[in-house]
Amino acid sequence: MYKDKGRIRAGFENYRAGKPIFNNSQRLSQEEEVGRSAGGARNVAATSYLRGYESADNKELERRLTQWAAENDCLHTVEEIEAEFGEEIFRELEKTLGSNAPQSGSEADVYRYDGGYFLKVVRYKLYSGTPLEFLDDRIALHNHLFPDTFYELIGICLEGKAGQYSFILRQPEIKGVKPTWDDIREEMEKRKFIQIDKFSYMSNDYIVADLHRGNWIKGVHDRMYCIDPVIKLNPKNRKYENI
Numbered sequence: 001m002y003k004d005k006g007r008i009r010a011g012f013e014n015y016r017a018g019k020p021i022f023n024n025s026q027r028l029s030q031e032e033e034v035g036r037s038a039g040g041a042r043n044v045a046a047t048s049y050l051r052g053y054e055s056a057d058n059k060e061l062e063r064r065l066t067q068w069a070a071e072n073d074c075l076h077t078v079e080e081i082e083a084e085f086g087e088e089i090f091r092e093l094e095k096t097l098g099s100n101a102p103q104s105g106s107e108a109d110v111y112r113y114d115g116g117y118f119l120k121v122v123r124y125k126l127y128s129g130t131p132l133e134f135l136d137d138r139i140a141l142h143n144h145l146f147p148d149t150f151y152e153l154i155g156i157c158l159e160g161k162a163g164q165y166s167f168i169l170r171q172p173e174i175k176g177v178k179p180t181w182d183d184i185r186e187e188m189e190k191r192k193f194i195q196i197d198k199f200s201y202m203s204n205d206y207i208v209a210d211l212h213r214g215n216w217i218k219g220v221h222d223r224m225y226c227i228d229p230v231i232k233l234n235p236k237n238r239k240y241e242n243i
Contacts, residue, residue, distance in 0.1 A: 008084050009113075011073050012154045012170070015042045027136055027233070035143030035150075036135075042074060043153035047135045054132065061131050062165050065156060074155030076168060078109075078121070081157065085111040085119055108228070113170055120169045121157050127210075127230045134167060141231045145191075145206065149174065149225050174227070176219035184216055187224040207232045 028036070036044055049068045050061060069075035082088070089110045107126045113119040128134035135153075143150045154168040179187075185195060193201035193208065200209040210230040217225040 016040050032144045036140035038143040038150050039139045040152040069156040116173050117170050121166045123166050146226045174217045174225045176217040178213050179216045179218040
């Protein structure tokens with residue numbers, strides 16, 4: 001049974017209106033934690049909840065987060081998402097463009113969210129070891145490094161019969177064109193990163209990977225927007241203190 005149309009949006013907007021709880025982990029600096037707050041009150045609350053079970057194994061963390069999502073009315077199915085937001089964008093394009101349609105990434109399915117946003121259902125295990133690692137690296141650190149394309153946590157999705165565990169995120173829609181490889185290199189060098197392979201860059205604090213041209217948009221006035229990077233801490237050279 002589907003939820004009433006608009007309920008996913010309404011639940012997110014109502015929760016988002018609340019004041020985020022500042023959650024300082026032992027892993028990220030206070031400056032980086034601002035990126036967690038940018039992910040919305042639901043993002044902060046989910047992280048704070050899981051911190052209480054940090055020593056648990058991955059299966060237990062997923063079970064706990066599923067329970068939390070159910071109790072906070074943000075546990076959804078793909079059927080519920082498609083009933084409210086329509087067909088996944090890339091499947092929709094395939095119907096009109098056929099083999100010329102752009103291909104969806106293996107990590108996420110993308111839907112249109114009104115008001116200039118996309119909704120993304122992200123299968124976290126492709127690049128993150130645990131749900132906590134995803135919340136730290138893929139939301140908090142992403143929002144810290146690339147605030148123009150910030151992620152907000154909407155909820156949790158268990159996909160299909162296998163129950164593939166996914167995070168439901170919202171991200172601004174950016175208009176522009178695909179940049180060149182030189183554009184990407186110049187942007188990352190401006191940010192004080194050095195290139196370590198074709199798709200990856202490193203600074204004292206971070207390793208940012210999966211930086212192919214499809215994960216960037218070159219917007220108005222040649223401003224560069226990074227959409228879906230894979231970010232990890234660089235523990236060997238960290239300058240931030242965990243305070």
